[in-house]
Amino acid sequence: MDAHPTRTIILQILKLLVWIVIAIALVKFAFFPNQQSIEEITGDGNFTFPTVSVTRGDLSHEITLDASVVRNESEAVKATTAGKIVWLYAADGAAVNEGDPILQILHTEVPEMDDPEAEPSAPIETYHDVFAPAPGTLSLDALIDQEVEVGMDLGSVLPDTFHAEVPVTPDQLYSLQGIPKEAELAVTGGPAPFTCTGLKTFTGTPSKDDPEGKGAGPQLRCDIPESELVFDGVKAKLIIHGGQTSNALLVPVTAVEGRFKTGNVYLPVDDITQKPEKVEVSLGVSDGYQIEITKGLAEGQEILEYVPRQTDDDQNMDPEMGIGG
Template identity: 30%
Template sequence: MSQRRAFRRVFLPAAWLVIGALIAVSLVRLAFAGGTSAADDDLFPTGEIPAETVFAEKATVENKLTIPGTIRLTESKELNAPVDGVVNWAFVKPGDNVSLGDRIFQVRTESQPEVAEASVSDTEGSEGEQLTVEAAPVLKYHDVYASATGKVGAFQIEIGDDVTKGTGLGSIQPQEFLAAGSIDPLDRYRLMDESLEAMITIDGGPEPFTCKDLSVGDSASKKSNASTQDQDMESSMDPMATGESPESSSSSEISCAVPADVVVFDGLSMNMEIDAGTVEDAVTVPVSAVRGMVGQGAVWKLDENGKEIRTEVELGVTDGKIIEVVSGLKDETEILRFVPGSTPAPGEMMQMEPYPDEW
């Protein structure tokens, strides 16, 4: 056998076998013993994410809310039967304008008095017999008065109908309007001052006007017409149609009376802008850094060893993103961006400062 043939048949296969064995041993060692020592690599990951921090800073806080809504008529006033009886008369007809206290209906009641007994004597003076005398029924008339100034609605009964106490007879629709919208329950904390006013703007309508005596209810706005109800039903079945989430149904109604000298119509769209106060040059922190948003709250500092320290603070005005710290925290103090144990909202994560390019 020539040397060349011996090299190809014996030596070359043996060399490949040795190389394969060395690779196999190396892989086993890497799998069970790891690579280079972590102590020799300063960039070895620890699995711990450093706490995100921010600094308290001076800023102006404007507590303003802009709420979309509609102009609608105030709720109608029901007219109910005051007693059991018969509807005897109607002093008006549907569509008539009436004033507070005007007579609208009359209900007649009929009651039978107690049976009366009378004595009848004969001509000889003998003791008389007791005769029963039926008395005439007692009729009484009860008027039903307008509970508000407005327009008479459709009658729910007809003249001559028997009714019981509390039966609905009709209604009065006041010709007064409300500017009404929906507010998130958490935003109600920003409107604790009962003397607040709103500026109402109607595109294509009258000049913006002031709406006083804001009222916040505990349920979402009730629509006054069937078409709006149908639209709401469709929207609830398909949340993507309006871009709103189903949770919006948990909002509260906020409303105020439209001044009588302002010309508006039922169903107009409007924007309600509420200025609940502005604070300038205030110590502020992100709302995500505070536990508690009204009156007293807490933030977390970091000591030299990175330990979290709860710090009580007094809180003031907020715009929903930042909040005023009245006392308990100085300007330029470093605190945690998020309350310990809380999960940042997607929007808050988007607002976080990006890492430097060189990282």
């Protein structure tokens, strides 16, 4: 009879002890956290700008442009003297060669008289032929007995010759380091690629069908040989060889500020808070990825891989790197 109450009292005491332990633990966690100190974290990284070394190698450059085949412009047939048309050698629509006679003009000149009472002198008549300025198809707007003045348009010759032309950007012109005298032309669906001569630049003018003026600006043009069969408006590829060099000093274009003849590169410094040293260099051929250094650097010399970015206000170097040029 006495064992049962004793066991009950012992269980109650054990429960009380458990709750006391739990309470003590909660107080410690709440008011006495771990006071172990943490070591201060300090940066020990080596912050440097990426660099590259000047190397030697071979480099060639060519650009391929989307061109169009265009018939050469009509050339005007003009009166070479004042007078009256007395003969037509060729009819409208006739095929002519350069130098063929087209028409004849009778020029009449009355000599001046010093003595008003003297007998008038007979008029002086001379005949002048007008010739075709180019080979092609004649478009004639002239009639027998028509009076004309010097320089009057009497027709035109639409040539049977063609050229290729293509708009270009200033960057493309700079990359060529000068315009070669010829290029290679591959006509779409036409003959095998051939040499297009007389390569030159000109400034295009917007047409009536180009109200936004997209046809204006620098363009390249070269003459198509008469022996090649082409048609007006056909598309083509114009391949221009811009130059090549062997065993040249080369660096990435990202390292150079400038692309034509002269530029700047930057030498690395130990303290990144200081401005990199700028070095002026002379430039040669570039393929768009590497560029030739003709003066200013030596083989193996280390330079910054990217041109440092500059601020707009004082042109100070920003430690943040940017691709320049």
